[in-house]
Amino acid sequence: MSTPAFDIPDRPDRCKTFYSSEERAVIDVYKKEYLEATSAAARKHIAQTQIFPDLFNYWAQKEMVDPDDTQTRAKDLSRWLHNNWRSPHSSETQSSFTIKRTEVVWKTRQEEVWTEIAKLLGVESANTRTTGWFETRMVAVHNIIGRRVMGLYC
Numbered sequence: 001m002s003t004p005a006f007d008i009p010d011r012p013d014r015c016k017t018f019y020s021s022e023e024r025a026v027i028d029v030y031k032k033e034y035l036e037a038t039s040a041a042a043r044k045h046i047a048q049t050q051i052f053p054d055l056f057n058y059w060a061q062k063e064m065v066d067p068d069d070t071q072t073r074a075k076d077l078s079r080w081l082h083n084n085w086r087s088p089h090s091s092e093t094q095s096s097f098t099i100k101r102t103e104v105v106w107k108t109r110q111e112e113v114w115t116e117i118a119k120l121l122g123v124e125s126a127n128t129r130t131t132g133w134f135e136t137r138m139v140a141v142h143n144i145i146g147r148r149v150m151g152l153y154c
Helices: 021-028 031-036 040-061 067-084 101-108 110-121 133-150
Strands: none
Touching: 021 040, 031 040, 040 067, 101 110, 101 133, 110 133
16 A cells, blocks of 8 residues: 655745845844944944944845835844844843733632632632622632641641
8 A cells, every 4th residue: 555645835935035145244244233332222222323324225236125115124124133233132031921920829829819709708618709809709719828837727
């Protein structure tokens, strides 16, 4: 029995490069300087005053410049630089997102929190329809955290 033939779609666009090797030679001259720039403003300045003019001059020599298309090409180049020449410092920046203990307790121990809310409100059980549950939620979470810190329950 022969193996079935798989119909693999032709994807010529996967191997298509955005800039030719000649255009890349013009752009790559500035790669080190661009990556060493310490701020977005400095990278923008390098792109606007050095990379864009040289690339546009190259296109003008090759008669590849359409005066109506320069704005689009500048945006494309800016996007290309941002996506392909990433600064090694960008991965070291700290996220402004902070994880709070109260949110972790609320997400991972909701049954305990609901039990504590019910105890604080003096009802048998509590849920989102219980009056005053939201106002009591943080007190309940803090009580649970306090008991865990004191080692009163594991």
